Amino acid sequence: MEVLAGKTAVVTGAASGIGLALARRLGAEGMRVVLADVEAEALARAAAELAAAGVASIAVRTDVSRGDDVEALAQRADDAFGAVHVVCNNAGVFAGGNSWEVSVADWEWVLGVNLWGVIHGLRSFVPRLLAHGEEAHIVNTASMAGLMSNPFAAPYTVSKHAVVALSEVLHHELTLTRSKVGVSVLCPEAVATRIGEAERNRPGGASDEAAETPARAMVRSAMLNAVGRGLAPEVMADRVVRAVRERRFYVLSEDDWRRAVELRSEDLRLARNPTFMPPAS
Secondary structure (H helix, E strand, O other): OOOOOOOEEEEEOOOOHHHHHHHHHHHHOOOEEEEEEOOHHHHHHHHHHHHHOOOOEEEEEOOOOOHHHHHHHHHHHHHHHOOOOEEEEOOOOOOOEOOOOOOHHHHHHHHHHHOHHHHHHHHHHHHHHHHHOOOEEEEEEOOHHHOOOOOOEHHHHHHHHHHHHHHHHHHHHHHHOOOOEEEEEEOOOOEOOOHHHHHHHOOOOOOOHHHOOHHHHHHHHHHHHHHHOOEOHHHHHHHHHHHHHHOOOEEOOOOHHHHHHHHHHHHHHHOOOOOOOOOOO
């Protein structure tokens, strides 16, 4: 999909981090942008920024874990700009700890946003993209953690593996039916975002501190340290635009995260026990 100017993009998680970088970059490419996020005040600031830059855009507060919210987002995009051409299912949250200690509430929250958010996005937007029949592209944000298995981050890792698998299935389905809709799965390494503070947007507020465990505290500290030294979100936005133009599926890191994934692939090939190689950030 080489021509982006004059077309419409929808970006979830657009109020900050990678989502905001995507909205800015797609707007700079001449696209109309529909920004969606659960954080109302930050979403309004992002929309005002794009409007000041001359980007035709609207903001729609959306909880991607709710199918009705995502369907309403798709309808608002239709009403405002007509056909949508690029959909970035990007919203994401994080919770960690020992897998056997993670609460059901944490599992439901992380899977609700990270996985069900993508599922709802595909259910609401793919039929619309197929119906208008023009070139279009779907970008699902997973993670390099979706291609390896990180300890102390079970909900996040499981959700991102699922997003990778779902994206691969969708790619095969659209390819076999000769659709004009392309698919990319974005697998970022450590990026300087606020995902380590994701509980600020958790329904009902942050989890009960009385349920804190040493493993949960450790992984939160490690996450904040990693993202604090991570790449700029704009790097991910550049990768996504190139992938959309090239109709390229895998959008991957090129650092130690990539080598850790290659080690996991070798473990599978040799049917040996999993090797843990902590990626350097």
